[in-house]
Amino acid sequence: QLQLVESGGGLVQPGGSLRLSCAASGFTWTLDYYAIAWFRQAPGKEREGISCISSGGGSTNYADSVKGRFTISSDNAKNTVYLQMNSLKPEDTAVYYCAVNGLCKETIKVSEWDYWGRGTQVTVSS
Numbered sequence: 262q263l264q265l266v267e268s269g270g271g272l273v274q275p276g277g278s279l280r281l282s283c284a285a286s287g288f289t290w291t292l293d294y295y296a297i298a299w300f301r302q303a304p305g306k307e308r309e310g311i312s313c314i315s316s317g318g319g320s321t322n323y324a325d326s327v328k329g330r331f332t333i334s335s336d337n338a339k340n341t342v343y344l345q346m347n348s349l350k351p352e353d354t355a356v357y358y359c360a361v362n363g364l365c366k367e368t369i370k371v372s373e374w375d376y377w378g379r380g381t382q383v384t385v386s387s
Contacts, residue, residue, distance in 0.1 A: 263287045263376050265359050270381030273349055281344040281381060283359030293317050296365040297342040298374055299333065301355035301383075308358070310369025312344060322367055327353075349385045356380040 269281040283297060298313035311324045312333040321333050332345040342359060363374030 263361065265361060265376060265378035267357060267359050267378045267381040270357060270383045272384045272386065274387050275350060275385055277349050277385070278345070278347045279349065279383060281346065281357055281359075281383070283342045283344075283378060285340045285342075285361060293337060295362050297333075297335065298360050298363055298365060298369050299342075299344045300358045300360060300369070300371065300374075301353075302358070302380075303352075303355040306355075308371050309355075310371065313363070313365035313369050314342060315365045320365065322365055322369060324369065346383070349383075351385050353385050354383060356382050 264287040266284050267281060269279060273279055294316050296313055296315050298310055300308050300310050302308040311327045312331055314321045314333045314335055318335050323331060330348045335342045358380045359378045360374035361376045
């Protein structure tokens with residue numbers, strides 16, 4: 262059974278940085294064949310797709326809200342995907358989730374991703 266575990270969240274001041282990790286385990290699974298996405302959900306708001314990386318890492322997509330500040334990357338040997346978040350703003354405060362086996366395209370839709378982690382909290386506050 263596939264398991265996704267997010268880590269790296271925490272409290273950071275505006276303008277700061279965090280790097281989130283999403284580690285996959287549980288069965289024969291490789292980033293060579295599956296796309297990975299990052300989503301976030303702020304209190305009282307719908308879950309939002311913010312970034313994805315295609316199977317094999319050939320292409321990436323970002324929501325406008327994070328473009329130029331966040332970078333997604335993968336380490337296939339570790340079956341881990343990262344989200345480097347720079348220039349963080351208070352509006353980036355949310356629970357961040359990773360998901361696997363979906364469609365990595367310009368608009369990242371919740372309904373198109375099959376497996377989810379439990380999330381990690383990111384709080385941007387002074």
